[in-house]
Amino acid sequence: MNETLTQLEAADFINRSFKPLPKAYGDALVEAARADPRIVALCADLVPPTETDLFRDELPERFHNVGIAEANMIGMAGGMARCGEIPFCHSFCAFITKRVLDQITMQAAYPNLPVKIVGFLPGIATLLGVSHQAIEDVAIMRSVPNMAIFEPSGPEYHATMVKLALDWDGPVYLRMKRPETTPDEFTPRSLEIGKGMIRREGSDVTIITSGLCVLESLKAADTLAKEGIESRVIDMASIKPIDQTLILESAARTGAIVTAENHNIIGGLGSAVAEIIVEEGIGLSFKRVGIRDQFCEGGTTSFLMKKFGLNSSAIAMATRQVLEKKG
Amino acid sequence: MRNDHRVLDLEILAARIRRNVLEICRQRGGYAAQGVALSDISACLYFDELRPDNEGWYHDRFVLSNGHDAIMTYAALAESGHYTMEELRTYNADGTKVDQSPLEGQLGFEITAGSLGQGPSQAAGLAWGFRQQGMDQRVYCLFSDGELQEGNVWEGIMFAAHQKLDNLCFIVDNNDMQASGHAGDVMGVEPVDEKFTAFGFRARRISGTDMAELLDTFEEARNTKGKPFVMICDTRLWDGIDCLKKALPMAHYTAQSAIDWNKGIKEIETTLTRLEAKRDG
Numbered sequence: 001m002n003e004t005l006t007q008l009e010a011a012d013f014i015n016r017s018f019k020p021l022p023k024a025y026g027d028a029l030v031e032a033a034r035a036d037p038r039i040v041a042l043c044a045d046l047v048p049p050t051e052t053d054l055f056r057d058e059l060p061e062r063f064h065n066v067g068i069a070e071a072n073m074i075g076m077a078g079g080m081a082r083c084g085e086i087p088f089c090h091s092f093c094a095f096i097t098k099r100v101l102d103q104i105t106m107q108a109a110y111p112n113l114p115v116k117i118v119g120f121l122p123g124i125a126t127l128l129g130v131s132h133q134a135i136e137d138v139a140i141m142r143s144v145p146n147m148a149i150f151e152p153s154g155p156e157y158h159a160t161m162v163k164l165a166l167d168w169d170g171p172v173y174l175r176m177k178r179p180e181t182t183p184d185e186f187t188p189r190s191l192e193i194g195k196g197m198i199r200r201e202g203s204d205v206t207i208i209t210s211g212l213c214v215l216e217s218l219k220a221a222d223t224l225a226k227e228g229i230e231s232r233v234i235d236m237a238s239i240k241p242i243d244q245t246l247i248l249e250s251a252a253r254t255g256a257i258v259t260a261e262n263h264n265i266i267g268g269l270g271s272a273v274a275e276i277i278v279e280e281g282i283g284l285s286f287k288r289v290g291i292r293d294q295f296c297e298g299g300t301t302s303f304l305m306k307k308f309g310l311n312s313s314a315i316a317m318a319t320r321q322v323l324e325k326k327g
Numbered sequence: 328m329r330n331d332h333r334v335l336d337l338e339i340l341a342a343r344i345r346r347n348v349l350e351i352c353r354q355r356g357g358y359a360a361q362g363v364a365l366s367d368i369s370a371c372l373y374f375d376e377l378r379p380d381n382e383g384w385y386h387d388r389f390v391l392s393n394g395h396d397a398i399m400t401y402a403a404l405a406e407s408g409h410y411t412m413e414e415l416r417t418y419n420a421d422g423t424k425v426d427q428s429p430l431e432g433q434l435g436f437e438i439t440a441g442s443l444g445q446g447p448s449q450a451a452g453l454a455w456g457f458r459q460q461g462m463d464q465r466v467y468c469l470f471s472d473g474e475l476q477e478g479n480v481w482e483g484i485m486f487a488a489h490q491k492l493d494n495l496c497f498i499v500d501n502n503d504m505q506a507s508g509h510a511g512d513v514m515g516v517e518p519v520d521e522k523f524t525a526f527g528f529r530a531r532r533i534s535g536t537d538m539a540e541l542l543d544t545f546e547e548a549r550n551t552k553g554k555p556f557v558m559i560c561d562t563r564l565w566d567g568i569d570c571l572k573k574a575l576p577m578a579h580y581t582a583q584s585a586i587d588w589n590k591g592i593k594e595i596e597t598t599l600t601r602l603e604a605k606r607d608g
Contacts, residue, residue: 045473047507065507067476067514068443095442127419128428131394131441298428303421 021179024158024188025118026051029088030058032162037062040080043090044070049178050090050120074100077115078107086114086166092126093119093134093175097141108171109146116165117141118174122151122211123262124291124308125177129298134175135291139267141173142240148193149239151175153214156186157237164193164238175239177212180301196243202230205319205326206250206257208273210236213260213289216305219312224319231319239269247276256285256326260315262305265290285326287318333375334538335606340406341370341538342599345567346592347402350412352581353588355419357427359581360564362398363571363591364502364535365469368560369403371541372467388453390437392446392470394428396500400435401425409434444477446470447497451487454495454555465549469498473505475516481526487555488527496548497528497557500535504564506579519559528557535560536567570594 033039033055041055042064056063066073070091077087089096096119097104108115119134126132141147148168152161158176165172191197199214200221209217214235221231232250236242251257257277259270270288277284291308305311348362372389380386391397401418404410410425417423424433428441438449450468457464474480487495501519503510510516523530529551533540541560548556564579565572571591578585 043507045476045506045513049506065513067510068473068505069476069478069514071478099442128395128441129426130430130439131428298426299421307422 021182022155023051023054024155025161025176026054028159028162030054032166033059033062036086036166038084038086040064040085040087041090042066042073042077042087044068044073044095046091046120049092050118050176051178052090070095070100071103074103074115074117075107078103078111078113081108081113081115082111086116088116088118088165090118090120092121092132093123093137094121094132095119097134097137097173101140101144104147104171105144109144112146112170114170116172116174118165118176120176120178122175122177124296124304124310125212125262125301127298127300130295132298133296135264135296136267137173137175138239138261138263138269139271142267142272144171146170147173148241149173149175150193151211151237151239152177153211153235153237154186155179155183156189157191159188160190163190167193175211191237194238194241194243196246197235197237198232198246199235200231200233202232203254204230204256205323206232206234206254207260207315207319208234208236208247208250208257208269209260209315210239210269212262212301212305213310213315216310216312217260217315220315220319223312223316229319229323236269236273239272242272242276244276247273248280248282251277251280251282251284256322258287258289258315258319258322260289260310260318262310263290264293266293285322287322289315289318332606334542335602337370337375337538337542338367339599339602339606340374341366341567342595342602343406344369344399344402346595346599347405347412347415348398349588349591349595351398351402351415351418353583354416356581356583356585357419358395358398358579359586360571360575360578361396361500361502362402363568364562364564364566365396365399365500366402366567367536367538367541368469368498368500369399371538371545373400373403373407375542376545377467378465387465387467388437388450389435390446390450390453390466390468392438392440392450392468393443393474393500394439394441396469396471397427397429397436404435444470444474444479446474447480448483448486450497451483451490451492451495454487454492455490458492458494463494465494465496467496467498469500471505472499472501472503472510472516472519473513475499475519475522476510476514484523484526484528491553492555493552495555496545497523497555499557499559500562501532501559502562502564504577504579508577520557523557523559528555530557530559532559532561535562567598568594
């Protein structure tokens with residue numbers, strides 16, 4: 001069942017036989033647009049996989065399926081934003097960042113316009129392999145001035161992503177992941193721009209993580225607790241702006257930090273945390289868990305997380321290593 | 328004069344390729360509807376048009392732009408013995424070499440496609456390079472009508488025409504279908520042939536499932552001098568298997584549980600038997 005549902009996300013097809021997956025993001029966007037007539041949704045062909053089928057059906061006069069034309073989408077969004085609209089642009093993470101970086105910088109970021117860039121299929125999570133994988137997107141978008149980046153760790157944070165995008169007065173990149181199975185009932189949760197969330201408290205080591213790696217980090221912390229290691233786990237859904245205060249406080253408190261992200265180890269969350277620690281002049285035991293600067297392959301998410309060292313056992317292993325170094 | 332035996336032999340091969348598509352995709356799902364619809368083009372390319380080299384591969388180059396149509400290549404190369412069906416049945420499995428959207432280096436694939444609209448420019452670059460080096464390789468590139476929505480495609484088209492690349496042949500899978508529905512409803516690209524003509528191509532619009540017409544058009548492409556050639560092949564998803572066309576007319580992606588695979592294979596086998604009887608009778 002799991003495998004087939006991953007395919008649902010990897011490619012859009014007529015869904016006849018499966019229980020529909022929740023579309024918390026898509027619902028929230030429609031709700032926000034009903035309250036604010038400036039909100040417009042654009043999508044480059046990938047309508048159900050970005051949950052914008054809801055917007056298309058509910059508010060067709062404010063929905064544009066631009067076709068397979070991402071550069072055009074960002075340009076049009078820039079134009080719409082210049083006359084007071086708030087466009088949300090949708091595609092897969094790979095196509096809506098790497099493919100249109102110049103359009104994003106010139107037509108959204110430099111003029112500091114409220115163009116909201118929403119990508120699905122973050123990192124390695126797709127059957128379709130390298131072409132559809134975004135393992136550089138956070139590094140790229142983090143280096144664009146004015147841009148904010150938010151990455152939810154599960155469907156309970158999907159609705160609040162729309163609010164965060166609207167609260168940020170400028171361009172935003174949302175790095176979204178559709179659930180692969182119908183989750184149990186969940187309570188929507190909110191989060192704050194620039195604030196990390198302590199999801200577990202511990203004093204031996206801090207694991208700073210986002211997105212898909214949050215649950216894996218919590219699992220790793222459970223395993224480590226059985227070995228007598230108490231980990232603080234921080235969900236850094238607000239990757240930019242980042243919670244500098246919490247990072248420095250955690251560094252001082254635990255003296256050892258592991259970062260874990262569904263992204264290349266270069267330029268992503270791990271790099272962001274390292275930059276803050278080094279600039280503050282703090283010496284500590286530190287390790288990044290992520291894709292080790294290599295191209296990956298397609299597969300089911302659990303297979304890829306294991307193969308490329310992003311799952312709970314890889315995170316637990318890295319944590320033991322930093323603690324050994326800490327002494 | 329067209330050789331009717333050649334047409335019939337290729338039609339039989341196309342039917343066998345269709346059967347391979349279903350045998351491969353029935354394991355875990357896949358891009359079956361496209362593979363089925365492209366089987367005639369695939370048979371024509373791999374068993375007639377692309378000239379062989381001395382090392383058991385092809386002298387001419389085929390560039391697939393829409394990576395997910397790789398199934399057409401896998402299913403054809405099973406008939407030529409370059410792949411075994413056993414290998415191909417791992418399509419879409421964790422750890423497989425037979426990726427749904429393959430990487431270059433995998434037998435049959437010149438470029439890493441999948442991010443749409445990037446094939447035509449690379450094919451034009453290859454064709455220019457061969458001509459520059461005095462080589463006689465021809466370059467064929469298949470892409471879909473949906474990809475015509477990418478501006479990048481038209482930049483490649485402009486270069487090919489400007490450079491008069493008559494060793495280049497574009498094949499457009501004009502199936503009026505993309506991930507979110509009919510291409511004509513999403514973002515219309517018609518009239519495709521007139522657009523190519525205006526850009527300096529010789530354009531022919533044909534049925535993508537009429538073997539005789541395909542053969543004639545490939546021949547015209549080879550004989551065209553001084554400009555690049557494009558064949559706009561009208562197809563519909565599942566073309567060649569009527570029962571599936573009726574069952575699932577809009578399946579951009581076919582889940583394993585979405586159709587009755589046996590029913591489709593049975594229809595292909597009936598066709599095969601008829602064609603083989605015609606050949607042998």
